[in-house]
Every structure is written in structure tokens, then in C-alpha cells.
Amino acid sequence: AQSVTQPDIHITVSEGASLELRCNYSYGATPYLFWYVQSPGQGLQLLLKYFSGDTLVQGIKGFEAEFKRSQSSFNLRKPSVHWSDAAEYFCAVGASGTGNQFYFGTGTSLTVIP
Amino acid sequence: SAVISQKPSRDICQRGTSLTIQCQVDSQVTMMFWYRQQPGQSLTLIATANQGSEATYESGFVIDKFPISRPNLTFSTLTVSNMSPEDSSIYLCSVGPIDPRWAFFGQGTRLTVV
Numbered sequence: 001a002q003s004v005t006q007p008d009i010h011i012t013v014s015e016g017a018s019l020e021l022r023c024n025y026s027y028g029a030t031p032y033l034f035w036y037v038q039s040p041g042q043g044l045q046l047l048l049k050y051f052s053g054d055t056l057v058q059g060i061k062g063f064e065a066e067f068k069r070s071q072s073s074f075n076l077r078k079p080s081v082h083w084s085d086a087a088e089y090f091c092a093v094g095a096s097g098t099g100n101q102f103y104f105g106t107g108t109s110l111t112v113i114p
Numbered sequence: 115s116a117v118i119s120q121k122p123s124r125d126i127c128q129r130g131t132s133l134t135i136q137c138q139v140d141s142q143v144t145m146m147f148w149y150r151q152q153p154g155q156s157l158t159l160i161a162t163a164n165q166g167s168e169a170t171y172e173s174g175f176v177i178d179k180f181p182i183s184r185p186n187l188t189f190s191t192l193t194v195s196n197m198s199p200e201d202s203s204i205y206l207c208s209v210g211p212i213d214p215r216w217a218f219f220g221q222g223t224r225l226t227v228v
Contacts, residue, residue: 036219043120043206043221044157090156094217101147102208102217104157 002027004093006105013081014113021076021108023091032094033074034102035065039087047089050074061085086112116141120207120220127197127227134193135223137207142187147208148180151222157206163190197227 003026013019025031032051036044048059055067065076074091091105117140127133137146148160161171161182169182183191194201207220 041224043204044219046219101159101162102149102157106156 002093002103004091004103004105006091006108008108009106010109010111012111012113015083016080019078019081019110021089021110023074023076023105024072025074025093026072027093033067034092034094035059035063035076036090036092037087038090044090047076081112083112083114086110116143116209116218118207118209118218118220120223122223123221124224125226127225129198129227131197132193132195133197133225134191135205137190137209137220139188139209143209145209146184146190148182148192149206149208151204151206153202160192194225199227201225202227
């Protein structure tokens with residue numbers, strides 16, 4: 001069965017510091033992988049997605065993620081965090097075999113301190 | 115891309131009443147999905163709505179509690195029936211073809227049941 005694990009429930013970083021959010025997935029085939037951000041009271045905004053090809057994916061707002069098949073991981077990174085990055089981040093797997101269904105991780109809450 | 119309009123964006127309802135949430139898309143889409151995000155939780159798929167057929171519900175969700183309509187390829191509604199405080203959640207509409215790579219999410223409806 002498909003599943004997504006985000007081991008870190010909450011992370012606090014200083015503004016300007018680097019960030020890495022972890023995501024591990026379980027899926028029987030090559031997955032479609034996504035990172036979404038949700039600001040308080042808002043819907044989901046797509047940061048980036050991986051389908052195939054280059055395993056390092058660039059997204060919006062300076063985020064990038066790397067797909068590592070051997071580790072079943074798709075970690076999100078940003079070299080320098082801004083205060084506006086404080087939000088909830090969700091990793092998701094898209095399951096093409098079941099018709100566009102997403103499996104979401106439980107999310108990582110990011111706090112940015114000055 | 116697809117532009118999704120969800121209405122209402124938020125509502126406060128009395129227990130025992132029902133609320134219908136609308137999802138309007140600016141283009142024809144094959145599949146529409148309804149998700150629930152309970153406070154502090156990740157997103158859980160409620161059901162898949164295909165035009166011209168009955169919605170398919172995930173385990174733990176039933177049609178009597180969450181009736182769904184899909185009258186055409188650009189519109190769907192989700193009704194939360196006989197509400198209780200446990201139904202307080204964000205409800206999100208997702209649209210796309212069968213291929214999850216092209217899915218999009220609405221901004222969500224924040225429901226509070228008092």
C-alpha cells in the first residue's frame with residue numbers, strides 16, 4: 001500500500017539558515033512525488049513535483065527536492081529560509097494506478113525565528 | 115493549469131445542520147476529489163466524484179454523511195450532513211485527469227461546527 005512518512009512533526013530554524021524537510025514514501029512503482037505548502041488558513045500551494053528524469057527538482061520560492069530511489073526519499077531543501085516560509089509542509093505521493101489519488105504525509109510545521 | 119473556486123471559504127454552523135460546499139473549475143476535468151483535513155492532521159481522501167456515476171467513497175466515509183454531486187465536468191458539491199463538532203475541518207476539492215501529475219487543489223472550505 002502507498003504511504004508517506006514525514007518524520008519531523010515540527011522544525012524550528014533561524015532566518016537565513018538552511019532547511020531540510022524529510023519525506024519517505026512507500027510505493028510499488030515509480031511514484032509521482034509532490035511537496036505542498038499550506039500557510040495558516042490557506043489551501044495547498046504546490047512547491048514542486050517529481051515525475052521522472054533529473055532527480056533534483058527545482059520549485060518555487062527557492063525550494064528544491066531530491067528524489068533518491070534507493071532511500072525511498074524525497075527531501076525538501078532550501079539554502080536560506082525567510083520568515084515568510086513559516087507554514088505547514090506536506091509531502092505527497094500521486095498514485096496513477098488509482099486515478100489521481102494523493103497520499104499525504106502528516107505534515108511538518110516550520111517555525112522561523114528572527 | 116486549472117483555476118478552482120470553492121465556496122464558501124469558511125463557515126460556522128450549528129450542530130445537526132448540513133452544509134453544501136461547491137467546487138467550480140474553469141475547464142472540464144475528468145475527476146474531482148474531496149479531501150478532509152481535520153485540525154492538526156494531514157489530508158484524507160473522502161471520495162472520488164466522476165461525472166455521470168456515483169461517487170466512490172473511501173473507507174470510513176459514507177454517502178449518507180457526505181453526499182456528493184457531480185452534474186457536469188466543471189462542477190461538484192460535497193454536503194456535510196447532520197454536522198457535529200467532529201466535522202470541524204478544512205474540506206478541499208482537487209481536480210484533474212486520471213494522471214495525478216496534473217492535479218490541482220482548491221483553497222479549501224474551513225468549517226467550524228458549534
